[in-house]
Amino acid sequence: MNLLVVGSVALDSVKSPFGSVEEVVGGSATYFSTSASYYTDLALVAVIGDDFPQAALDDLDQRGVDLEGLIRHPGKTFRWRGEYGFDLNEAHTLETHLNVFETFNPVLPEVYRKSEFVFLGNIDPELQLRVLDQIDSPRFVGADTMNFWIRGKREVLQKVLSRIDMLFVNDAEARELTGESNIVKAAAAIRQMGPTRVAIKRGEYGALLFDGDTVFFAPAYPLEEVFDPTGAGDSFAGGFMGYVARRRSVENAVLCQATVVGSVMASFCVERFSLERVRTLNPEVIGRRFEQFQRLMHYDPLDPLET
Amino acid sequence: MNLLVVGSVALDSVKSPFGSVEEVVGGSATYFSTSASYYTDLALVAVIGDDFPQAALDDLDQRGVDLEGLIRHPGKTFRWRGEYGFDLNEAHTLETHLNVFETFNPVLPEVYRKSEFVFLGNIDPELQLRVLDQIDSPRFVGADTMNFWIRGKREVLQKVLSRIDMLFVNDAEARELTGESNIVKAAAAIRQMGPTRVAIKRGEYGALLFDGDTVFFAPAYPLEEVFDPTGAGDSFAGGFMGYVARRRSVENAVLCQATVVGSVMASFCVERFSLERVRTLNPEVIGRRFEQFQRLMHYDPLDPLET
Numbered sequence: 001m002n003l004l005v006v007g008s009v010a011l012d013s014v015k016s017p018f019g020s021v022e023e024v025v026g027g028s029a030t031y032f033s034t035s036a037s038y039y040t041d042l043a044l045v046a047v048i049g050d051d052f053p054q055a056a057l058d059d060l061d062q063r064g065v066d067l068e069g070l071i072r073h074p075g076k077t078f079r080w081r082g083e084y085g086f087d088l089n090e091a092h093t094l095e096t097h098l099n100v101f102e103t104f105n106p107v108l109p110e111v112y113r114k115s116e117f118v119f120l121g122n123i124d125p126e127l128q129l130r131v132l133d134q135i136d137s138p139r140f141v142g143a144d145t146m147n148f149w150i151r152g153k154r155e156v157l158q159k160v161l162s163r164i165d166m167l168f169v170n171d172a173e174a175r176e177l178t179g180e181s182n183i184v185k186a187a188a189a190i191r192q193m194g195p196t197r198v199a200i201k202r203g204e205y206g207a208l209l210f211d212g213d214t215v216f217f218a219p220a221y222p223l224e225e226v227f228d229p230t231g232a233g234d235s236f237a238g239g240f241m242g243y244v245a246r247r248r249s250v251e252n253a254v255l256c257q258a259t260v261v262g263s264v265m266a267s268f269c270v271e272r273f274s275l276e277r278v279r280t281l282n283p284e285v286i287g288r289r290f291e292q293f294q295r296l297m298h299y300d301p302l303d304p305l306e307t
Numbered sequence: 308m309n310l311l312v313v314g315s316v317a318l319d320s321v322k323s324p325f326g327s328v329e330e331v332v333g334g335s336a337t338y339f340s341t342s343a344s345y346y347t348d349l350a351l352v353a354v355i356g357d358d359f360p361q362a363a364l365d366d367l368d369q370r371g372v373d374l375e376g377l378i379r380h381p382g383k384t385f386r387w388r389g390e391y392g393f394d395l396n397e398a399h400t401l402e403t404h405l406n407v408f409e410t411f412n413p414v415l416p417e418v419y420r421k422s423e424f425v426f427l428g429n430i431d432p433e434l435q436l437r438v439l440d441q442i443d444s445p446r447f448v449g450a451d452t453m454n455f456w457i458r459g460k461r462e463v464l465q466k467v468l469s470r471i472d473m474l475f476v477n478d479a480e481a482r483e484l485t486g487e488s489n490i491v492k493a494a495a496a497i498r499q500m501g502p503t504r505v506a507i508k509r510g511e512y513g514a515l516l517f518d519g520d521t522v523f524f525a526p527a528y529p530l531e532e533v534f535d536p537t538g539a540g541d542s543f544a545g546g547f548m549g550y551v552a553r554r555r556s557v558e559n560a561v562l563c564q565a566t567v568v569g570s571v572m573a574s575f576c577v578e579r580f581s582l583e584r585v586r587t588l589n590p591e592v593i594g595r596r597f598e599q600f601q602r603l604m605h606y607d608p609l610d611p612l613e614t
Contacts, residue, residue, distance in 0.1 A: 039611065086488045181393045183511075184531045204490075205512035208529060217603050219524040222515060224491045243611060256606040264611075283612045290611060296524050297604050299563040304346065304550060304571075304597060305590045 001066065001112050003042035003245040005032045006131045007121020007144075007234070008101065009052065009070065013081040014273060016088065016228045024274035025056045026080065028121035028144065031231035034278050035238030035265040037063040038286060040245040043112055045069035045131060047104040049077040059279060068109045073100040088229050088270075089203035108134040117245040119237060120164070122146050125156040132163055140250050142166045142241055143195075144233065150176050158193060165250070166197040168237050174200055183208070184215075197255065199240070199262075201233050209259045216256045221267035221293060228273045232266040235278055239265030264289050308373065308419050310349035310552040312339045313438045314428020314451075314541070315408065316359065316377065320388040321580060323395065323535045331581035332363045333387065335428035335451065338538035341585045342545030342572040344370040345593060347552040350419055352376035352438060354411040356384040366586060375416045380407040395536050395577075396510035415441040424552040426544060427471070429453050432463040439470055447557050449473040449548055450502075451540065457483050465500060472557070473504040475544050481507055490515070491522075504562065506547070506569075508540050516566045523563045528574035528600060535580045539573040542585055546572030571596050 007029030013022045029046045036042050043066035050072065061067055081095040106127060113136050120128040120143035128143060141164040149157050150173060161167065167190055175181055178189035187198045187210040200208045204226070206219040240262035247254045267289065271277045314336030320329045336353045343349050350373035357379065368374055388402040413434060420443050427435040427450035435450060448471040456464050457480060468474065474497055482488055485496035494505045494517040507515045511533070513526035547569035554561045574596065578584045 182531060182533065184529045202512065205509065206524075206526070215529055215603055216606065217513075217526040217529070218606075219513070219526065222491045222522055222524070224489060226489065253607055257609050257611070260606055260609075261611050286612065287610060290609070294608055296522055297606075299523070299525075299567055299604075300560055301601055302564050302567070302597070303594060304564070304568050305593065 003117040004115035006045040009046040010078040016084040031234035032238035035235040036242030039242030162194040218263040235269035236262035236266040310424040311422035312426045313352040316353040317385040323391040338541035339545035342542040343549030346549030468501040525570040542576035543569035543573040
């Protein structure tokens with residue numbers, strides 16, 4: 001398997017200033033897979049309850065996501081309820097029900113153990129470790145986490161960090177993880193903990209990639225309508241890892257491009273609730289936004305003090 | 308005169324988490340002029356009291372800033388006292404004393420009336436208008452403003468907006484001016500008010516340029532040490548307008564480059580208190596940061612769905 005993701009598959013209820021939805025398909029692994037599926041085949045490891053809609057599984061299956069590692073357990077699917085104010089950068093969690101995730105013990109199908117590219121979505125770091133333990137010798141492992149685990153399971157999280165190649169976190173998480181308010185210093189401190197690369201996600205302000213001794217920045221695409229930021233970070237990671245797995249390379253030039261791919265996929269995600277926009281793209285629509293993105297960042301290199 | 312700026316020349320007292328300074332040289336026109344002086348000759352219109360240090364004037368003079376329009380009045384120089392928390396993006400104003408600015412009535416030296424490029428720094432829009440009235444037929448007028456004037460002198464400000472080519476504002480000002488929370492819509496609404504171009508400054512998150520039907524984005528250079536953001540916006544505008552005046556062109560490619568020039572100059576400004584860093588640069592140091600900036604934004608254009 002080229003790319004493997006473990007994470008949550010959920011039913012989300014979301015309220016933003018632009019509307020609200022109840023129990024729509026969500027979850028870190030779902031957004032990641034849908035986004036990555038435009039770039040590569042991949043396999044999804046997660047657990048759902050008996051109430052998860054079959055149509056959503058059919059959709060993942062049709063886009064080439066291998067679901068052998070997606071276990072259906074008796075009980076209810078993981079549920080999240082959240083709200084956004086006009087500052088769409090911050091989600092306010094109202095309810096979290098782990099449900100079938102409480103007893104989830106991921107056992108990887110044999111064929112998944114040879115995965116080369118791996119993404120550990122935002123779930124309990126103990127589960128992240130358990131998945132990692134079952135993979136023979138991955139080439140590149142990315143991971144996400146959140147303040148809840150930074151506060152509650154720091155020790156296990158440190159073990160995860162010592163075994164991954166790249167961490168994807170937002171500003172606030174980077175600061176909380178390291179105690180550094182300056183984001184450049186926070187990224188350096190994270191790299192001391194293990195991962196040689198760090199992506200700092202900054203919501204509507206874009207994302208920074210720290211790799212080797214270089215920093216690369218991709219803005220968020222400026223949109224007139226931002227409906228719902230839920231899943232943007234996972235769509236970013238899905239685009240990033242999907243592109244890396246497609247290119248089968250982690251050289252700096254590829255990682256910079258992957259950061260742009262991630263930003264483009266995130267820009268689609270926030271335009272609608274749930275997976276509505278990310279699941280209905282096509283190569284032409286994606287290509288067009290890449291061109292717009294390139295114009296957004298392009299200038300003729302200059303020696304400003306020459307005439 | 309190639310470039311003319313009107314704005315404040317002040318004595319600032321600033322406290323940031325990294326230290327504090329008392330009555331150091333500041334003001335919108337001072338930062339603007341110092342930053343612009345690396346790119347072009349320019350003239351400064353402002354008022355100071357008898358307590359303003361001669362050494363600061365000598366420094367401006369030596370860097371080619373024409374001071375014929377800088378009037379010394381009996382009384383005290385404009386004073387500002389402000390504070391920053393760990394979120395360096397927002398200044399908390401503690402005290403403002405207009406002093407000699409209260410009765411300032413700018414009368415332009417004859418030679419200034421032929422100015423081609425003009426920047427109206429952040430001062431009372433009535434003064435901005437009075438300066439504009441004295442210039443024969445400027446080619447390109449940029450202006451800055453702030454929430455204080457948006458709230459208190461909206462009508463006069465609208466007159467200013469109807470006569471300028473480009474507005475430089477931060478996110479919060481753009482939102483307050485237009486009532487639009489989405490920044491793309493806010494920029495569009497500002498352009499309905501007059502200026503055909505808008506730069507939205509976003510502090511440590513960079514700046515957006517709206518020009519014609521294009522958007523261009525320049526990140527803020529990620530720094531390990533940010534001492535004091537005071538003057539960053541004016542250093543940005545100074546670099547931007549200085550470069551435009553140097554190139555004598557307002558075509559889109561030049562304005563995109565000018566946005567990068569502005570970001571580079573702002574990145575120096577915040578590294579020290581007052582003008583300490585901006586006034587001690589040289590072409591080599593500036594050129595090196597431009598190269599770093601280019602690496603920060605450069606990626607090989609890609610069609611992501613080709614192999």
